[in-house]
Amino acid sequence: MNPLERYTAEADAITRGPQTPQTRSRLQFLLSAIKTVKEFSADRSADEKSAQAEFRDYLVGAPLESRAALTEANTGQLVPASFYNTLLTGIAQYTELMNRDNVSLIESEKALPLTIPEIDLSTISSAIVAQGVDAPPVANPTISSMTIKGFSYRTNPIASTFELEQDSFESITEILTQAFSVGLARGIGADLVNGNGTTAPQGILTAAANSGVTSAVSGVWSGIDLAAVYGSLNRAYRASPKCAWVMNDATYQQVLALKDANGRPLLGIREDEEKLFGKKVLISPDMPTGPSSKSIVFGDLSQFQVRVAKNGVLVRRNVEAPGYSENGAALYTAYMRVDAALNTAGGNVKPVVYATAHV
Numbered sequence: 001m002n003p004l005e006r007y008t009a010e011a012d013a014i015t016r017g018p019q020t021p022q023t024r025s026r027l028q029f030l031l032s033a034i035k036t037v038k039e040f041s042a043d044r045s046a047d048e049k050s051a052q053a054e055f056r057d058y059l060v061g062a063p064l065e066s067r068a069a070l071t072e073a074n075t076g077q078l079v080p081a082s083f084y085n086t087l088l089t090g091i092a093q094y095t096e097l098m099n100r101d102n103v104s105l106i107e108s109e110k111a112l113p114l115t116i117p118e119i120d121l122s123t124i125s126s127a128i129v130a131q132g133v134d135a136p137p138v139a140n141p142t143i144s145s146m147t148i149k150g151f152s153y154r155t156n157p158i159a160s161t162f163e164l165e166q167d168s169f170e171s172i173t174e175i176l177t178q179a180f181s182v183g184l185a186r187g188i189g190a191d192l193v194n195g196n197g198t199t200a201p202q203g204i205l206t207a208a209a210n211s212g213v214t215s216a217v218s219g220v221w222s223g224i225d226l227a228a229v230y231g232s233l234n235r236a237y238r239a240s241p242k243c244a245w246v247m248n249d250a251t252y253q254q255v256l257a258l259k260d261a262n263g264r265p266l267l268g269i270r271e272d273e274e275k276l277f278g279k280k281v282l283i284s285p286d287m288p289t290g291p292s293s294k295s296i297v298f299g300d301l302s303q304f305q306v307r308v309a310k311n312g313v314l315v316r317r318n319v320e321a322p323g324y325s326e327n328g329a330a331l332y333t334a335y336m337r338v339d340a341a342l343n344t345a346g347g348n349v350k351p352v353v354y355a356t357a358h359v
Helices: 003-016 021-040 046-060 081-094 162-167 169-194 223-232 249-257
Strands: 104-108 114-119 143-148 151-154 158-161 209-218 243-247 267-270 273-276 279-283 296-300 304-318 329-342 352-358
Touching (some): 081 304, 081 329, 143 304, 143 329, 151 169, 158 169, 209 223, 223 352, 243 249, 249 279
Antiparallel strands (some): 151 329, 243 296, 267 273, 273 279, 304 329
16 A cells, blocks of 8 residues: 555545544644645656655654664664765765765765775886796785774754645755755765864875975965976876865965966866866865965875765654654754775875965
């Protein structure tokens, strides 16, 4: 029996029985739910209808016949796959270091520790040898590993009235998705830049090597400074399709105004993207700016491993929160488990460098 049939059957049974304040309240809920189901199921594929129907049932508090509540400390409900994908896309719009087009995004089913192999290629080489002559290795490349776990992020609770859940399903889910995306992006994005790698993910700025470049003028970047940063990175990493610049919007505004010797902007549009020396520019509000700050990161972001655990993405609905339940409101909280680390198995040749603004 699908949700529409279930709601209709229960509503019909209530109308045939004795009326009490409780049954009238339940009937009002069922009528709203029936209206929502009919409107919601109009123009969607079977998979979309199924996934969204599960999330709708979760929102309005109806029984979930095919989904079991989680028994972990952060008790909640696993969200449908469509909601997870929408949420991840929304987060990537607010923090570009969660975008699979910019970094190595690892989407694992569980949050168990994940071991990623690393190899130091700074010493490996080759040479011509004569036939039948043994050439023992001079230096062996080192294969090591790094472990990525999953730090649990939680948004601030969002309050929603029961009436709004029942009468405005699509708008409330859009609001929740947008709010969860922004909230998670702000917390996760800050750590993906400045995290210490111990109590939080390893931030890209924390892991980056010093390029040795400092701007010539206090707090101001020039084309010569940026060219020096570009040249400080090993060409093997510069050639990567995911090699990019990361900077604050204030730094970006300075770069935007820079011109070459012929009066042409340094920042150009290539392949529908803004690029500096042919490399994509990513804007991060969490990058520092101003005098003496490490305000520019440049490197091969394919070496930056960002891990998202799918089973760590959930929404908790609390209908018994003091101060809210008596006013007919539920609290919604979103959770996501994320970790990150830079693959630095390369001796002194790191894939990402930072540059410092002059004091």
